[in-house]
Amino acid sequence: MADEMVDTLLDGGRAPGDILVLVTGDPHPWQSHELSFGEDSYWRQQDEGEDVFYAHASAERAANRGVVVLAVNGGTDEEAAQALPAALARAKSQLIVVGDPERLRTLL
Template sequence: MPAQRGSRAQAAPPAPAAAGPQIQLIPAPADGALDAAEEAVDLLLDSGRAPGDVLVLTTGEQHPWAAHELSFGEKTYWAQHDAREDVFYAAASAAGRTTGRPVVVVAVNGGADDDAVRALPDAMAKAGSLLIVCGDPQRINSLIGSGA
């Protein structure tokens, strides 16, 4: 239908802002998910992201940094989390204790399926602008499907 003389075309309303963080999936086998997460953190830091902006959660074995820091005691370990001065590594099962950060990286590196199912939506809720999930895409998809 032709526009009538004198009428103005209506501009489409702007698209609503995406709800929640941007999500990136980095395919990796379970035994390589931690390495993939480390590479993602390195890229974030190299691109200018502040270390205190990044939280890394693992569904299986703890990140070596977390295991080392926990050897000095929980109080010291969690004080580093609260200081928000550096990248913080934690088990996904400790998600109730971690607070949100602009970027959350999840290494789906094993662990019980129930823990991983809980970890993914919790990580999404904690991520301010970016959620990076490292792991086997088939496992991640099955976890998301079984958690719905």
């Protein structure tokens, strides 16, 4: 669902560098791919701000962006609940939360 939201945002005119995708569970495949080149290269991509950036919700180094897509895709309920205000704080204009609706209702 997070990927679909990113596609919708891009199709709607958002620049890739305006989007941050945070996950609460397993890393997004693109994050894993970028990390395979090393931590420095991975974080440099964020700093350059030209592409959608993917990070774990607990990554303190993740920068603010115009739109944050929070994928509640795992982790404990406590970790997911903590990710919500952290993601909101990073979203300059819009926060989109995706995940299992039942789980999200219990977290909210």
